[in-house]
Amino acid sequence: MTVSIKVSDMTCDHCKMTIEKAVNEVLQVRNVTVDLDNHLVNIEGDIAVDQIVQAIKDAGYTPSDVLPID
Numbered sequence: 001m002t003v004s005i006k007v008s009d010m011t012c013d014h015c016k017m018t019i020e021k022a023v024n025e026v027l028q029v030r031n032v033t034v035d036l037d038n039h040l041v042n043i044e045g046d047i048a049v050d051q052i053v054q055a056i057k058d059a060g061y062t063p064s065d066v067l068p069i070d
Contacts, residue, residue, distance in 0.1 A: 002069035003049055005041045007061050010034070015061070022059035026051050042069070 010019060016034040019041055023032045029052075030045040041063075043052055049066055056063040 001047060002042065002044045003047070003052070004067040004069055005043070005049075005052065005056065005063045006039055006065040006067070007041055007056060007063050008039050009062050010036065010039055010041075012036070018059050019056060019061060022055045023052055026055050 007019065010016065013036075016036055020032050020034055023029055023041065023043055026047065028046040028048075029043060031043070033042045034040070035042065041056065053063045053066065
């Protein structure tokens with residue numbers, strides 16, 4: 001499964017690295033890419049979306065829309 005999560009308050013490379021690290025620590029995540037221009041975090045894996053959302057919140061950011069890709 002692939003999902004895309006909108007994170008409007010991510011604005012710089014430090015934000016990108018922080019979110020990538022937090023999401024990569026969630027079990028079953030295979031790949032994380034961050035699109036700073038569109039404020040999107042794209043995640044691939046056999047994942048529970050609520051765990052990803054919580055990891056982003058725990059990193060200090062505000063996830064909003066979750067858009068399933070697959």
